[in-house]
Amino acid sequence: MKIIEAKNYEEMSRFASEKVQACIDENIQPNLGLATGSTPIGLYKHLISSNKKGDVSFRNVTTFNLDEYVKLSETDPNSYRYFMNEELFNHVDIDKNNTHVPNGKATDLDQECLDYENKIREAGGIDLQILGIGANGHIGFNEPGTSFQSRTQIVKLDEQTRVANSRFFDSMDDVPTHAITTGIGTIMDSKEIILLISGSAKKEAYERLINGEVSEEFPASVLQNHSNCIVIVDKESIS
Numbered sequence: 001m002k003i004i005e006a007k008n009y010e011e012m013s014r015f016a017s018e019k020v021q022a023c024i025d026e027n028i029q030p031n032l033g034l035a036t037g038s039t040p041i042g043l044y045k046h047l048i049s050s051n052k053k054g055d056v057s058f059r060n061v062t063t064f065n066l067d068e069y070v071k072l073s074e075t076d077p078n079s080y081r082y083f084m085n086e087e088l089f090n091h092v093d094i095d096k097n098n099t100h101v102p103n104g105k106a107t108d109l110d111q112e113c114l115d116y117e118n119k120i121r122e123a124g125g126i127d128l129q130i131l132g133i134g135a136n137g138h139i140g141f142n143e144p145g146t147s148f149q150s151r152t153q154i155v156k157l158d159e160q161t162r163v164a165n166s167r168f169f170d171s172m173d174d175v176p177t178h179a180i181t182t183g184i185g186t187i188m189d190s191k192e193i194i195l196l197i198s199g200s201a202k203k204e205a206y207e208r209l210i211n212g213e214v215s216e217e218f219p220a221s222v223l224q225n226h227s228n229c230i231v232i233v234d235k236e237s238i239s
């Protein structure tokens with residue numbers, strides 16, 4: 001795991017966007033794994049601006065998002081499909097048919113998980129996966145205790161995760177209890193991974209990531225076993 005210390009959120013986002021653009025340049029049909037949450041918003045702003053300037057094109061890019069809430073439709077402003085449309089896809093030259101987010105409204109959710117996993121495999125796998133981290137070490141929605149071998153599946157969200165994400169909902173009752181997430185095994189199959197860590201709320205998670213043991217009790221620790229993983233962390237997350 002290589003660590004890059006950025007002086008602030010802006011620099012972290014710029015470094016990440018340079019890596020994404022390099023991946024797009026190096027691959028004829030790049031497959032990007034994308035994340036939601038507050039952390040990658042700055043990265044997406046940089047990519048939009050580079051696209052507008054003509055420095056990068058998404059015409060040949062296919063994307064796969066990590067996760068989606070169960071029961072939220074894509075028109076729900078709290079769904080991750082809606083988030084991705086608003087924060088990136090609506091503003092760049094990507095073909096929306098090439099953007100994939102698990103369908104949290106699928107009637108057969110188990111089948112949706114299998115289909116999503118197959119779609120990634122048939123596309124040739126993820127070239128570059130962007131990740132954020134939960135305060136409890138989750139990646140995607142893989143909560144502590146998830147098997148490192150897991151593939152795309154339905155998961156029950158930790159109370160800590162629901163509370164953290166309740167800031168986007170009208171009330172705690174509205175925060176979904178379950179989500180579809182690509183598995184830790186799925187994430188680890190990515191050729192390259194960039195983990196973004198920002199803000200003082202992530203200090204303990206960063207500390208545990210770099211100094212703690214590799215354990216399913218702290219899902220992000222698995223990244224220590226990946227041969228091509230870069231952590232870009234801003235000053236606020238460093239104790």
Ligand SMILES: O=P(O)(O)OC[C@H]1O[C@](O)(CO)[C@@H](O)[C@@H]1O
Pocket residue numbers: 035036037038039040066067131132133134139140141161165
């Ligand atoms: O960037 P944030 O908003 O702190 O979220 C961290 C992580 O939590 C999730 O949003 C899921 O709760 C992940 O997708 C994300 O990586």
